[in-house]
Amino acid sequence: MKILFVCSSNVCRSPYCEYHFKRLMESDDRLSAKVSECRSGAVFNRSAKIHGKAKKALLADGFDESYIDAHKPTFIKDDLSLFQSSDLIIGMTRWHKWCLPKDLRSKYVNLSEAAGGNYKAIPDPFLAPNQESYNGVMRVIKGYVERMAQKLIKDND
Secondary structure, eight states, rough: OOOEEEEOOOOOOOOHHHHHHHHHHHOOOHHHOOEEEEEESSSOOOSSOOHHHHHHHHHHHHHHHHHHHHHOOOTTTTTTHHHHSEEEEEEEEEHHHHTSOOOOOOGEEHHHHHSSOOOOOOOEEEEEEEEHHHHHHHHHHHHHHHHHHEEEEHHHH
């Protein structure tokens, strides 16, 4: 299975999901046997680099700075094939689904639903007034990613 996490600009929420999910794949053979690829992309806006507060959050979570700096945001209009080749597209809000081409919408699920819960929009922390508020959103995202990974493992057993 190929998973693609999406958000508006691929500079905050979706790369955070990608990095944490890849870490979970590295630490659990059952998950890496189920998921062959995990990436992230943007459905609305083209951006140049990861957001500074996202970088700080990832550094605090123990990710290597050069690994974070290597992230190049991917925009749907620049790499539609990434979206087309994904088996599952996981977004942060219902709005992200409607930014996808019609033929890809059936692959879409919200992160909270992928984690086994009801729909809950993941707020965009881009304009968070400080790092603490930003990190609060990221902790919520990390929890959903961890629950989603456990659900995938359980569904595979």
